[in-house]
Amino acid sequence: MKHKLKYIKLPVLVILVAFLFGFAEKRNNARKVSEVKVQFIAGENLYVTEEAVNKLLIQNDVAAAGIDKEILDLNRVERLLNNHDMIENAEAFLSLDGKLQTKISQRKPIGRIVGSSSFYLDKNGLEMPLSPYYSARVPLLLDIDSSNIEKVYPLVSYIQQDKFLTQHITGVRRLPGNKFELQMRKLDFKVYFGKAENIALKLNNFKAFYKKALQDEKLETYKKVNLQFGDQVVCTKK
Structure with a gap:
């Protein structure tokens, strides 16, 4: 009888040890990041x-x-x-x-500075490095560097928030005196913007001009569009 009891105890002991080991492992795993x-x-x-x-x-x-x-x-x-x-x-x-x-x-880029060093301008007006994974389709910012990005930021930020302007403006160039020139998609005329002042007024005037010239089929007849005067659009024909 005693021998039988010993044989019974051994399997029970093995099962008990296995149960305790499994319980401890499960508890340990529950404490770890899965x-x-x-x-x-x-x-x-x-x-x-x-x-x-x-x-x-x-x-x-x-x-x-x-x-x-x-x-x-x-x-x-x-x-x-x-x-x-x-x-x-x-x-x-x-x-x-x-x-x-x-x-x-x-971070969201709104423009790309192109020059001796290239980087993005983000939506908060801060420098942002280029990404090895994705290239953003944003306006190119020419003749602009770290020392004057605050001058162009209000203009680029306004463009980024407007669907029409985002579709049609491909670049912004800084001119002497911190004035700016806009480059257009599929059009060979330049848009002289002037200083980054009265931005909404100038660009709303430009949108009205563009839509009217497109309707009249005259967009290809201009070589220069000047917005520097704020309250009007002055155009020079080819």
């Missing part, structure tokens, strides 16, 4: 990729699948992401199923 999920705001072009974000987090030892939740510093994750050149704002949080989720809003 996955890192990167989410970008819908509709944005990817100036930084999910792979690049994951690589950044791993290289800085702040987040990776399998990391213990107790040592995960969400504030540090957000600071690291917000310091990235292509990211405007990032939020990090831990879901109930153990996933580290990051919600990322990227």
